[in-house]
Amino acid sequence: MRDGIIDAMWNNDGYLEPLYEEEDRGGEIVITFALPYVDKKEIEVYATKETLEVMASMRKSVCWERWGITQRKITFKSFKKQIRLPENVNPDGATAEFKNGILKITLPKIKEKSSIKISGK
Template sequence: MDKLLRWRDLAQKMHGRDFWSAVFDSPQTKDFMSSFLKTFDAESNYPRADVYQKETEIVVLIEIPGIRKEDVQLTVTGDRLQIKGTVHPPYPKHTNVTTERFYGPFERTIQLPEIVQKEGVSAKFVNGLLEVRLPRDLKATATSINIE
């Protein structure tokens, strides 16, 4: 610890008293720290999801144990699947002693590998997972664009 304190003092002598403020208060550092901390924020990645693809469809498995289907809304727009809902505590009249699970409203947009067809989309609960099946748009073709 003494070495770290000496290094801090040396850096302040060489770069001035506001050296660390300039480093940690810069907009770039704040943006970096904000995005870095979001990767460890459980709520920003809730609910967790896996995306699978095969020739005719994309399957998204979403972990939402203990949630009723009435408390979940799904929306497909282009190549994005949005899930919104609310996780209700199982014992609302009890006092919480320890809480490790997430409760409350949530919203997440899941990036799909490509634009999907809106017709034929289905969703169902399977073994504690929400399974969303999205037909791939196999008719999508490249379009030539003339340059003027």
């Protein structure tokens, strides 16, 4: 089980999964990422109706030489995370703000139900 937790946090390409939080605000979903050591110009965000992907290069590499029982040396150069969204969203209406290492993305939900006008007499 421990290996599964560690594998979920990074891969051999030097990517680290950022911490994030999802918040449902009724008509929109807000997802906040912690991206320390990142400049705004290094962030890439991609969204579809069902997924959100964030990638960002770090200003400096972070190296951990002692980690758990295996004691292996690991260097991280960037963050990468893909999330399956809890509801369908309109990616064209999404907005993002980055301040002090925190990326906040707001995605408006797609209305699942619309009224249909009936024509005729």
